[in-house]
Amino acid sequence: MKHSAGERFRYWFDNVMSRGTIALMGLLGLATVALVLLVSGLVWVFRAFPDDAGEGDFIDILWGGLMRTLDPGTMGGDAGWGFRLLMLVITIGGLVIVASLIGIVSGAFDAKVEELRKGRSTVLEHDHTLILGWNPKIHSIIHELSIANQSRRRASVVVLAERDKVEMEDAIRASTGDLGRTSVVCRTGDPKRAADLALVSPAQARSIIILAPEGSNEPDAEVIKTALALTNDPDRPDGRYHIVGELADPTNLEVARLVGRDEAHWVLGSELIARITVQTCRQSGLSVVYSELLDFDGDEIYFTEQPSLVGRSYFDAQLAFADCTAIGLVAGGRVLINPAPDTVLGDGDQVIVIAEDDSRISLAEPGTPDLENVADGAVVAMRPERTLVLGVNANLPLMLSELDEYVAPGSQVRIVAPAEPPELPALVNIEATVQHASPTRRSVLEALDVSGFDHILVLADTSDPDLQRADSRTLVTLLQLRDLSSHGGFTLNIVSEMLDDANRELAEVTQADDFIVSDKLIALLLSQVSENRRLTEVFETLFESEGSEIYLNPVTEYVVPGRPVDFYTVLEAARRRGETAIGYRVAEHAHHGRHGYGVRVNPRKAEQVTFDPADRVIVLATGRA
Numbered sequence: 001m002k003h004s005a006g007e008r009f010r011y012w013f014d015n016v017m018s019r020g021t022i023a024l025m026g027l028l029g030l031a032t033v034a035l036v037l038l039v040s041g042l043v044w045v046f047r048a049f050p051d052d053a054g055e056g057d058f059i060d061i062l063w064g065g066l067m068r069t070l071d072p073g074t075m076g077g078d079a080g081w082g083f084r085l086l087m088l089v090i091t092i093g094g095l096v097i098v099a100s101l102i103g104i105v106s107g108a109f110d111a112k113v114e115e116l117r118k119g120r121s122t123v124l125e126h127d128h129t130l131i132l133g134w135n136p137k138i139h140s141i142i143h144e145l146s147i148a149n150q151s152r153r154r155a156s157v158v159v160l161a162e163r164d165k166v167e168m169e170d171a172i173r174a175s176t177g178d179l180g181r182t183s184v185v186c187r188t189g190d191p192k193r194a195a196d197l198a199l200v201s202p203a204q205a206r207s208i209i210i211l212a213p214e215g216s217n218e219p220d221a222e223v224i225k226t227a228l229a230l231t232n233d234p235d236r237p238d239g240r241y242h243i244v245g246e247l248a249d250p251t252n253l254e255v256a257r258l259v260g261r262d263e264a265h266w267v268l269g270s271e272l273i274a275r276i277t278v279q280t281c282r283q284s285g286l287s288v289v290y291s292e293l294l295d296f297d298g299d300e301i302y303f304t305e306q307p308s309l310v311g312r313s314y315f316d317a318q319l320a321f322a323d324c325t326a327i328g329l330v331a332g333g334r335v336l337i338n339p340a341p342d343t344v345l346g347d348g349d350q351v352i353v354i355a356e357d358d359s360r361i362s363l364a365e366p367g368t369p370d371l372e373n374v375a376d377g378a379v380v381a382m383r384p385e386r387t388l389v390l391g392v393n394a395n396l397p398l399m400l401s402e403l404d405e406y407v408a409p410g411s412q413v414r415i416v417a418p419a420e421p422p423e424l425p426a427l428v429n430i431e432a433t434v435q436h437a438s439p440t441r442r443s444v445l446e447a448l449d450v451s452g453f454d455h456i457l458v459l460a461d462t463s464d465p466d467l468q469r470a471d472s473r474t475l476v477t478l479l480q481l482r483d484l485s486s487h488g489g490f491t492l493n494i495v496s497e498m499l500d501d502a503n504r505e506l507a508e509v510t511q512a513d514d515f516i517v518s519d520k521l522i523a524l525l526l527s528q529v530s531e532n533r534r535l536t537e538v539f540e541t542l543f544e545s546e547g548s549e550i551y552l553n554p555v556t557e558y559v560v561p562g563r564p565v566d567f568y569t570v571l572e573a574a575r576r577r578g579e580t581a582i583g584y585r586v587a588e589h590a591h592h593g594r595h596g597y598g599v600r601v602n603p604r605k606a607e608q609v610t611f612d613p614a615d616r617v618i619v620l621a622t623g624r625a
Contacts, residue, residue, distance in 0.1 A: 021108040028101050032069055035097070036062060039090040069094030123185055125156045126204040129530060132191035132226050133211035134161035134168065136467075137246075139175040140501075140523035141209065146179040147296040148531050155182045160189050160200045162213065191226045194233050202230060203237045207530040210245040220252040227259045244530045246522065265536045267525055273497075273518040274398035275543060281387065281457045281495045282406060283552040284513030285585045287521065288599040289618055290550070293354065294524035299602045301528075301538060303330060303350045304361045310349070315341040315575050317351050319568060322364035325582050325602045327620060328352040328538070335537035338548035338580045338620040352538065354582060354602040367605055369572035373560045384410035388450060390439035390477055391459035392421040393497075399457075400432060401425045416448065440476045442483075450481060451490040458496040458512075467499040471507075474498065478510035513590060514597065552585055552616040561613045567605040570617060579621040587614035 003011075040061045069090055129145055131138060142157055149155035159168060168186040189196030191210070202208060210226050212219030223245050230241060243264035247256055256266050280286040292298055309317050318326045328337040330350040336343070337352070345351070355361050385407050389396070392415065400413065404427045413432045415421055416439050424432055437444045439458070450456060458477050464470040478496055485492045494512040498504050501517045528535050541547050558573035558581070559565050567581070574581035582601060589598035601618065603609070 021104060024104050025101065028097055028104070032094070032097050035090060035093045036069060039087075069097065120187070120189075120199065122198070123158050123187065123200045125158055125185065125201060127206045128156040128158050128185075128201075128204070130200055130202055130205040130208045131157060131159045131211065132161070132197075132200075132208065133213050133222070134159070134163055135211050135214040137211060137519050137523040137526070139172065140520050141527050142172060142179070142182075142184060143176045144296050144524060144527040145531075146176065146182040148527070149182045150180055152181060157182060157184050158200050158205070159184065159186045160191050160196065161186075162188070162190055164188060192222070192229050194229055194235070197229055197233070198235075202241065203239060205241075207242040207244065207533075209526055209530050210243065211526075212246055212248065220247050220249050220256075223247060224252065224256050224259055227256065227264055231259060231261065231263060242530070242533050244526050246526060265529055265533065267522060267529070269518070269522045270395050270398055272522060272525065272543060273516070274395045275402050276521060277395070277457065277495070277497060277516055278399050278402040278406065279549070280514050280516060281403075281455045282385075283616075284493060284495055285552050285590065285597060285599050285616065285618075286550060287514050287516045288597045289552070289583070289601060290521060291524065292599065292601045294521065294528055296527070296531075299354050299356050301327070301535060302353055302355050302358050302361060303534060304353055304358075305348070305350045306363060308363060309345050309351065310347055312345055313341060314339050314343040314345070315571075316366070317345065318571050318575075318580065319366040319605075320363050321353060321361075322367070322605055323360050323362075323602075324353040324355040326351050326353050327580055327582060330534075335534075335541060337538065337541045338578075338622070340578070341575045356602070367566065367568035369569045370565055371569075371572065373563050373565045373569055374573045374576070375557060375559055382408040384408050384412070385454045386411070386452065387413045387455045387457065388448065388453040389413060389415045389457045389459060390417070391461060391474070392417040392419060393459050393462040394422060395462070396459065397422050397425050400427060400430065404428055404430050414448070414453070416444065440473055440480065442480050445477075445480050445484060450484060450492060451488060454493065456481065456492055456494045458494065460497040460499050460518075462499065462518075468503075471499050471503040475503070475507050475510070478507055478512055482510045482512075548580075548620045548622050550582075550618065551621050552618050553621075554613075555584065555611045555615040555617050556613055558617045559611060561611045561615070564608040564610045566608055567603050571605070574617070574619050577619075577621070579619040581617055581619050583618040584609070584611070585616040585618060587612060587616070 131141065138159070145155075145157055159172075161168065165186045165188045168188075169184070172184055172186075187196075187199050189199055191197065208230065210223050213222050216222050227243060227245055230236075230243065241263040243260055245256065245260065245264055245266050247253060247266050247268050248270055250268055250271055253266060253268065256264070260266065276287055276290060293301060306317070306320075309320060312320075314326070314329060317329075328335065329339055329343065329345065329352065330336070331339075331343070331346060332349075335352070353361060387403065387407075396415070403413070404425075407429050409429045411430050413430050415432060415434045416437055417434075418436060418438045420436075421434055439445065458474055458481075460474050461470040474496055478494065481492060481494055494510075495514045495516065496507065496510075496512050497516045497518060498507060499517070499519065501520045504515045504517060507515060525539060529539070542549060555561055557577075558570055570581045570584070583603055584600055586598040586600070599618070
């Protein structure tokens with residue numbers, strides 16, 4: 001097939017144009033040279049020299065034409081109409097060429113600035129925390145990591161997400177404020193692509209947190225693909241990653257474990273929140289206890305080896321710490337939470353403690369419990385319970401399944417919501433009924449006779465993309481319940497779910513017993529495990545349905561109220577029940593955020609406290625609350 005000269009020129013021209021800015025500037029240069037040669041040649045051939053000048057040198061004519069191309073004002077003093085017309089042609093051509101050149105240079109500069117804004121240079125950090133993905137939890141995670149890094153001389157958090165680099169930096173700066181010694185480095189890229197992962201140096205990271213991308217229709221698939229890109233990178237160096245990932249659907253856990261193997265720990269957000277919500281609904285204050293253990297601001301969980309305790313019992317270890325609270329042991333490589341009180345510590349065993357800081361972990365002279373003030377420990381028999389659920393969300397089936405494991409047979413759950421709830425699971429101990437109505441309406445709440453329910457749970461509408469609007473509806477419901485309680489002269493046990501932690505302070509005016517901020521709790525757990533992989537087993541034990549869990553039991557089951565006692569006495573009372581006491585809750589302060597909602601974890605053991613019959617003791621125990 002033969003092609004015309006025009007087709008071949010067009011093909012050549014398109015190929016040159018596709019080579020970028022330098023090629024375009026080269027074409028403009030050639031066009032400039034061609035224009036100057038053509039017009040200068042016409043001036044020379046037709047002897048169209050200026051009237052006020054003689055015949056010039058051809059080189060001079062070329063130079064004058066070039067100057068007129070670059071500076072249109074040069075032709076202002078020309079004389080002779082022939083010369084003026086030819087110079088007008090070259091000047092107009094110069095205007096087009098210079099304007100094109102400015103546009104090309106400006107466009108190339110803007111493109112380069114945009115590329116630089118995305119942050120495509122390789123991160124040269126080491127021993128950093130790497131966060132892959134972006135969702136609202138990232139702000140809480142970075143804030144917690146900055147607190148954890150206060151003891152480091154220099155620390156950094158690196159973020160890789162499919163968002164604009166500058167936008168990420170501005171959002172983090174606005175939400176977290178001063179991060180102290182922790183610096184944040186953001187990069188724009190796809191965490192599922194090996195080339196983009198290489199930018200953030202995952203092999204040099206201390207830990208890697210994988211977040212489900214915001215707005216994704218299949219968040220678990222995105223997280224698992226990211227883990228796969230990390231663990232199966234053919235160019236990854238030798239060594240073991242420490243990966244912490246977030247999953248929404250429990251059915252994806254098996255696949256995630258196949259991908260992450262022993263390098264990844266997976267946090268099931270839906271199960272975690274469902275379990276905490278149910279337990280908190282039946283024993284308000286539990287979410288505050290979990291927050292205290294999970295955040296880095298206050299008391300945390302540490303591992304300590306104390307050779308002087310070898311050969312002593314676990315209960316002896318509890319009494320041996322004055323400013324720390326023992327909650328378990330690491331014996332033979334296994335984590336034991338709330339082991340039997342007579343469990344003996346062996347060589348190399350560690351004590352798991354709650355402490356304000358690792359510098360505060362030290363042994364002291366064991367205290368002596370006041371046996372006269374230890375109560376008989378009688379446990380109130382379980383009875384059927386009535387629970388009112390206002391609102392629905394995707395976690396409701398999990399919550400009902402969890403609640404069914406705790407309550408006595410014959411218990412009832414009333415669900416009131418304007419929308420159709422998800423398919424409810426098969427329940428053994430619970431009879432669930434659904435009423436289609438809006439819980440924000442006063443008439444609906446009055447008709448329910450809310451005073452007849454043992455527990456009231458107000459759920460947030462997580463399907464609403466506007467978190468503030470969903471929390472506003474929750475707040476209206478809480479205000480209505482508070483007003484009913486105030487005018488009716490009765491007390492309601494209310495636990496509410498909030499989506500934005502900032503709204504919890506606003507909702508405190510409703511005097512609900514507890515607030516659960518799901519995203520914050522998940523973010524705290526991800527942060528803790530990313531800093532210490534050994535905490536994985538501790539929290540898995542605490543959150544599993546079997547084994548020891550956290551309970552807030554009536555103080556009357558442990559010590560005699562109205563008399564001053566120290567925490568050594570509370571430890572002894574818990575020991576007799578096979579439990580580990582870790583704190584208490586003062587009922588008087590339960591509705592005041594400034595007092596930690598009355599929760600005190602890891603109290604000083606020698607401090608004398610006079611308990612009220614409505615107060616609670618926080619314990620680790622096996623069995624139902």
